[in-house]
Amino acid sequence: MDDLLLTLKTTFGYNAFRPLQREIIEASLDGRDVFALLPTGGGKSLCFQIPALQRTGLTVVVSPLIALMKDQVDQLQAAGVAATFLNSTLDADTARSRLAGLHRGEFRLLYVAPERLMLDNWQENLTAWNITALAIDEAHCVSEWGHDFRPEYRQIARLRKLLPTVPVMALTATATERVRADVIKHLQLREPEVFVASFNRPNLTYRVLAKDQPLKQIIDFVRKREDESGIIYCATRAAAERTAESLAGRGFSARAYHAGLDAEERGRNQERFLRDETKIICATIAFGMGINKPNVRWVIHHDLPKNIEGYYQETGRAGRDGLPADCLLLFSGGDAAKQTHFIEEITDDQEKQVARAQLRQILHYAESAGCRRRELLEYFGEGFATDNCAACDNCLEPRETYDGTVLAQKFLSCIYRIRQTGRFGVGLNHIVEVLTGADTEKIQRWGHQQLSTYGIGKDLARPAWAAVGRELMRLGYVAQAEGEFPILELTEAGLNVLRTRAAVTLTKPLALPKAKRVTHRE
């Protein structure tokens, strides 16, 4: 048995490495900078903990999750590892005695919050403490393109300057191509070895339902799963609270978790959930970071998540034990409209653009008729080879299609006519308003009620038209250009449909539980 495996067994009690753990550890011990992208639960911590035990000196771990530091350090200490942490929760005496310990070289691992990095006379300490490795957990926090940007993370680059020869390891569970490049740039990684584990979670089944009566839909769902643990994610504290109360009122074992509860109640509810005394937790996204409950059997999203990363993270809390688990997203066009509204109020341009792009991607996911797993994996830059994953709604029950030629022609010709008037740069909403014959200020100002396409789509509700528009984008007939605000353009394929009257097949919207017209309203 080699040294690494021995440490894995004797210190951590595990028999085998998870995918890429060994490779990452070896690269780090070779003195390389490392970028490691492993899904949540993939075992990132061991990637820097084992090297810390193999080399001399101190490994500094930067982590934004102050709440988890104590747990992690407690676990390490229980395993006999000399580890400690420094963050704002410590009183002055404790902090002082830990600093003294660090000066005496008593520790192998030091966890530290990023905002702490420039305090405590770090410059002097860094040289005095014989730091031999630096690990940056949740490294995506350094990027504005991630979902969790933390300006303090930008300070980490200064550490790099102060410790030019020390290998740096950046770890994250969420990084698109863009975030990855940002991490490498801002943390100044030097010719890093990049490790990317598969994000596929084969034991998770993904479904999307048109949100109609969410409470009823949730009850139908949990009734079939009375003994199972699950999480219901809600967009607001009020919705989390309301859902928990409604379920508890019907005899389900449900409690709420959100930042509006006092710390004690929140902690108690989380504790009960972890111990299986409460089966269902109705939570905002405040819940779950770092929680490692293996037997969560399902995750419901009561509202549209803000972005795919978040959705992947939150659904990823299901089925950590590797056994089958279900993920259900309740989707309504109304939720999308609400989010659009909030996004338009954002004053920072860059932030607004990011938020718009993220909404577009999650909408794409929700409305896609293609394999959900493939959509998720493609988002993370990973391909998915087989056609049918056999574990998502669209693969298990392919959606019905219909002849959408007439709808497509109406929509496409509406863009075409507007362009002919010499007005460029209209967005989806405006086109839908023209089609449905709305009376808006813009339509008046631009004289668009004169267009031959004005009101030709009155037979369909606006959200349904918006969905048709988005499907035409997915199918490549319309392109969306990202400018000051997103504008629609006909593509060559779109023009071709108009010229040749080519047939266009569209997918029926997500089925509603009852037969009724899709208005996408709650």
Ligand code: ADP
């Ligand atoms: P991440 O930070 O990637 O989400 P963690 O480092 O918290 O993941 O690890 C998730 C869980 O998996 C922890 O309980 C950890 O002890 C466990 N784990 C890590 N590596 C292994 C392994 N090689 N074998 C078994 N369990 C492991």
Ligand code: ZN
């Ligand atoms: Zn699929």
